[in-house]
Amino acid sequence: MDLGLKGRIALVCGASRGIGFAAADELAREGASLAICSRDAGSMQHAVTRLASRGVPVLPIVADLGTVEGIAHARLEVMARYGRADILITNTGGPPTGQTLEHDWAAWTRASELLLRSAVELSRAFVPGMRERRWGRVIGITSLAVKQPVASLVLSNALRAAVTGFFRTLANEVAADGVTVNTVLPGYTETERLEALAESTTKRTGATREAVYNGWKAEIPMARLGRPEELGAVIAFLASDRAGFVTGQAVLVDGGGIGSLL
Numbered sequence: 001m002d003l004g005l006k007g008r009i010a011l012v013c014g015a016s017r018g019i020g021f022a023a024a025d026e027l028a029r030e031g032a033s034l035a036i037c038s039r040d041a042g043s044m045q046h047a048v049t050r051l052a053s054r055g056v057p058v059l060p061i062v063a064d065l066g067t068v069e070g071i072a073h074a075r076l077e078v079m080a081r082y083g084r085a086d087i088l089i090t091n092t093g094g095p096p097t098g099q100t101l102e103h104d105w106a107a108w109t110r111a112s113e114l115l116l117r118s119a120v121e122l123s124r125a126f127v128p129g130m131r132e133r134r135w136g137r138v139i140g141i142t143s144l145a146v147k148q149p150v151a152s153l154v155l156s157n158a159l160r161a162a163v164t165g166f167f168r169t170l171a172n173e174v175a176a177d178g179v180t181v182n183t184v185l186p187g188y189t190e191t192e193r194l195e196a197l198a199e200s201t202t203k204r205t206g207a208t209r210e211a212v213y214n215g216w217k218a219e220i221p222m223a224r225l226g227r228p229e230e231l232g233a234v235i236a237f238l239a240s241d242r243a244g245f246v247t248g249q250a251v252l253v254d255g256g257g258i259g260s261l262l
């Protein structure tokens, strides 16, 4: 299937590794030009090297999207190089784990800035141009926590819901201008983030790392974790021309782990 992505410009956030990298790689395979953003210069360079074989332009941007300055920097870099973004994938690392009443308001503020403000401000920066050009794709990476809260992840559980509300509302406002807005909800996926979660769970519960992973797999009918490229493929489809009538959706990619009907 030709996804119709050749010549499109995609800004993929949190793309030095994990799900963001997999999304960037899939978009590059389909011929999109990339701007990829993450906090860490070293891992960005590694990502650029891995993407080189795809033969598309790749603009690396080192920016902390949890800050106003980082968001402004990412916007300026994209505009200076490409003059626009047709596709925006919002994504960052997840917030810290902890018991529900343990986080003080400073921690809630930091998590809001990381997850909610980055989604809002990046949309404010790039969606008006998409509307003017009558074509655009916005995809927010959230979490299965939107469907079912995850233990010890209250910051994620609460704020992903806020992000979903923001994108669902935006979807209706911009739909008639050819801009679609969707979210993708990863289930347990083999990335460094999951390894960090396993580590904090072993510390909290005393279970072995193997037992933690087996516990996750036991929740999933496919009895395995997701692979980042399986997320990347869904994200690339939603970014494509082919997905032009799909908007306002929260798309779960979790191997069947969430047991609800909808």
Ligand code: NAD
Pocket (backbone or CB within 6 Å): 013, 014, 015, 016, 017, 018, 019, 020, 037, 038, 039, 040, 043, 063, 064, 065, 066, 091, 092, 093, 094, 095, 114, 141, 142, 143, 144, 145, 185, 186, 187, 188, 189, 190, 191, 192, 193, 194
């Ligand atoms: P990851 O930690 O492996 O990768 C995160 C990426 O975001 C990295 O490139 C990192 O450099 C970048 N990043 C982190 N903080 C940033 C910041 N402040 N500014 C700019 N870039 C930043 O994570 P992942 O597993 O690929 O997950 C991506 C998202 O999906 C996260 O929000 C995570 O919480 C969520 N999620 C992941 C899983 C899973 O099982 N992996 C499950 C549910 C939800």
